[in-house]
Amino acid sequence: MTDAVSDSAAGDAPPDRRARPQLTILLAGPRGFCAGVDRAILIVEKALEKFGAPVYVRHEIVHNRFVVESLEAKGAVFVKEVEDAPVDRPIVFSAHGVPKSVPDEARQRNMIYVDATCPLVSKVHREVERHHAQGRTIVLVGHAGHPEVEGTMGQLPPGSILLVEKPADVETLEVAPGAPLAYATQTTLSVDEAEASISALKRRFPDIAGPKQEDICYATTNRQASMRAVARRSDAVLVLGAPNSSNSNRLVDVAKDEGVDNALLIQRAAEIDWSRLRGVATLGLSAGASAPEVLVDEVIEACRARFDVTVEEEVTAVETIEFKLPRALVV
Structure with a gap:
């Protein structure tokens, strides 16, 4: 390895391509969105189609800022509590589930609500x-x-x-x-x-x-199993996910349990501390169940700008589960 890898993610120019060190990125499979997250995001999108914007959402629909901001651009408005939304607009409850008092309050206010609980x-x-x-x-x-x-x-x-x-x-x-x-x-x-x-x-x-x-859901179990397989072959690990995402944090814990002390949680490629990857030959890469694949691609492209990258995938399970939408949103 050379010292061509920049010491930070903030503004350092990528190294000369002729001097780029070799890096194998080992992708965990499965990774990223699970069926419950897919369903929750689709519920918000379908609610926007049916009712028009704005549609209100109590708390983050899933724990990922990229997803939240993408839905905001389409007309979703995220609020802390039901009382923060107007009574004449629909409200969606997040994939994490809510206490019974929450739909009770929506009913008392005569609001249209859709439950996106996984x-x-x-x-x-x-x-x-x-x-x-x-x-x-x-x-x-x-x-x-x-x-x-x-x-x-x-x-x-x-x-x-x-x-x-x-x-x-x-x-x-x-x-x-x-x-x-x-x-x-x-x-x-x-x-x-x-x-x-x-x-x-x-x-x-x-x-x-x-x-x-x-x-413990199938997606959590599968992602942890694939992380174990990846971590055993990796010098360092990156997990894409939000700091408040339980399943994403657990993937970091699993990597560390497998002996990879250099295991980090990041939200975007811009957060990569490139100094942590100096001397790394194999980088394990996964994403929590709320992180979209586009963010994985973003990290790979950022690595390509600094390394001569080879991508491999370690697949330990294939997921085919799908969950139906609430009847109120089925056309």
Whole structure:
């Protein structure tokens, strides 16, 4: 390797093409958009077609600024709460799911609303409702403050769901003696992270009930598996995703678990710290479930300006799942 790689992403001219070092980019497959994200974005686009602009969206439809800004350019307006939208315009709820109080408020205001909650998140909502109806207290494994966790906990009355973020939290969990329990998980957790907390729950509460099928979604599992395969062959890893994207952050964690300390989360190619790639021969590249493929292409092109690039793909699964649109938007 030469020192031709620039030390920052800010304004340094690319090196002379004759001096460019070799770089293999190892693409993780699958990567990027999942079926739930595809569906959520399409819901906003179809709502704009049906109702015209503006269409309001409570919170980011998915955790990606590029996607949000693209929808804003088409006429979507993103707001924090239902009350921030006018009553005479439709509102869409994000893919992460919302507490029951949110559609209740929309109904009270006589608003048209469309729920873009991912069907796999809705599955978790139905599970916790079922366990609650059977008299169980639910333990939710997830990250405090994440919108999906807030949405799931908001399906039931306060106190019906207890949150644990890590195995150590299980040991301090306070439940009534003999109380029947069930657990559920956030869909975007690290597979290993979730399993450690679930194992701790089962050790302390052997009779705890679980979901009929695991809650971590297929897309999260597949992207983490492909990242493991890529990381084992890589000197450094870049993951495209938002800082508040749980599944994107977990991909970075997976890479580091596989021994790649030089694993970074970026939102765009402009954020690449090129000094971190000096001496790197193989760069692993993936994208969280909310990051579009155009951003992957952007990173590859930025690398081509500085390296002699060869692109390979490490495919560990092929995804064919599609989710139907809400009936209100089907023409």
